[in-house]
Amino acid sequence: MAKPILDVLSGKTPDRVPLWLMRQAGRYLPEYRNLRARAGNFLDLCLTPKWASEITLQPIKRFDFDAAILFADILLIPFALGQKLQFREGEGPVLEKLEDEKSLAKLQFDQKKLQPVFETIEDVKNSLPSATALIGFCGGLWTVAAYMIDGTSRQNFSQAKLWAAEKPDLLDKLIGILLDASENYLCRQIEAGAEIIQIFESWAGLLTGDKFDRWVIKPTRELVARVKRKYPHIPIIGFPRSAGDHYRSYAENTGIDAVSIDQQVTLDYAKELQKIKPLQGNLDPVLLVKGGEDMRQATLAILDKLGPRHIFNLGHGVVPETPPDHVADLVKIVRGYKK
Ligand code: CP3
Numbered sequence: 001m002a003k004p005i006l007d008v009l010s011g012k013t014p015d016r017v018p019l020w021l022m023r024q025a026g027r028y029l030p031e032y033r034n035l036r037a038r039a040g041n042f043l044d045l046c047l048t049p050k051w052a053s054e055i056t057l058q059p060i061k062r063f064d065f066d067a068a069i070l071f072a073d074i075l076l077i078p079f080a081l082g083q084k085l086q087f088r089e090g091e092g093p094v095l096e097k098l099e100d101e102k103s104l105a106k107l108q109f110d111q112k113k114l115q116p117v118f119e120t121i122e123d124v125k126n127s128l129p130s131a132t133a134l135i136g137f138c139g140g141l142w143t144v145a146a147y148m149i150d151g152t153s154r155q156n157f158s159q160a161k162l163w164a165a166e167k168p169d170l171l172d173k174l175i176g177i178l179l180d181a182s183e184n185y186l187c188r189q190i191e192a193g194a195e196i197i198q199i200f201e202s203w204a205g206l207l208t209g210d211k212f213d214r215w216v217i218k219p220t221r222e223l224v225a226r227v228k229r230k231y232p233h234i235p236i237i238g239f240p241r242s243a244g245d246h247y248r249s250y251a252e253n254t255g256i257d258a259v260s261i262d263q264q265v266t267l268d269y270a271k272e273l274q275k276i277k278p279l280q281g282n283l284d285p286v287l288l289v290k291g292g293e294d295m296r297q298a299t300l301a302i303l304d305k306l307g308p309r310h311i312f313n314l315g316h317g318v319v320p321e322t323p324p325d326h327v328a329d330l331v332k333i334v335r336g337y338k339k
Helices: 004-009 030-039 042-046 049-063 076-080 101-105 111-127 141-150 158-166 168-192 209-230 244-253 267-273 285-290 292-306 324-335
Strands: 067-069 085-088 092-095 133-139 196-201 236-240 258-261 279-283 310-314
Touching: 004 196, 004 310, 030 042, 030 049, 042 049, 042 085, 049 067, 049 111, 049 324, 076 111, 076 141, 076 168, 092 141, 101 168, 111 133, 111 168, 133 141, 133 168, 141 158, 141 168, 141 196, 141 209, 158 168, 168 196, 168 209, 196 209, 209 236, 209 244, 236 244, 244 258, 244 267, 258 267, 258 310, 267 279, 267 292, 279 285, 279 292, 285 292, 285 324, 292 310, 292 324
Parallel strands: 067 133, 133 196, 196 236, 236 258, 258 279, 279 310
Antiparallel strands: 085 092
């Protein structure tokens, strides 16, 4: 069966605007919170295929989105490299910080630790409706490096920014380790059944000027080239969140097939970007919390300006405060849209 999201990604005009939401599986859904409470621990949830596949499918059952996204986390790569990782209630992820060259030397990628993720993909593929695509993902190399260096996001990644300023060669080395691990991880996801890949560069906005080129553009281009060498038919969406004026260069120079844009990107700038690559995004997640007429008007503005060769999504993930009814309303608006 035709999948409209794959049409957009290959530059075709779909029958209707495809729609999915970043963090569509998560704490705003009561069925997620139930399972999360039973599992106790977020990492166990990610690494138990029957739970992870059930959670991946929860938003599909409720809202019939055009794509499911694998339930996992970008920090599973540091975990597979042997870095200690905890998800604390109400605090988010905490990693044991990388200090220096010696802590880098200890990192050893163990693909076996990620085996449950590939089993989840196989499980999901067996139960997904035939028109729904499955998205696999990894974090952007800079973003994952920033978490590994700082341990948490609490200090706004001050240590990672210091590495970029004072220890650029060490940062290159870490990014090189992440490049090899992420290539392997994405290729295994594709072999297990992922049909689209998204790269979440959530902290792209922390780097400017030459630093953006060196640690966002260049390593992304290399990762994309390596995956495409093996799997040229698999589309890759890049999400350099808060990249501002760098979005254009990201679209032109990384080799990705589509760009996901945050809510700060204006529709005029987006229209220009769309001449370079198909886009995804950029409804403000706060409007999904608010719902009603404001959400409707903003949604229609995006559809009018960017549709139908656009993948409807948010500018960042669904937040826990979001009423599921507003998500149902949003789906109705997007599905009912006619240009
Ligand atoms: O539905 C989906 O989008 C798929 C699953 C998914 C999760 N994390 C589940 C998750 C995806 C694609 C991610 C990506 C991710 N993880 C990113 C990039 C996207 C973004 O949001 O910027 C980042 C930076 C992370 C790291 C991470 N994981 C953080 C900062 C947090 C805590 C903050 C938060 O939103 O809770 C997590 C935990 C996490 N990852 C949860 C979920 C559903 C919440 C865990 C819980 O139940 O407590």
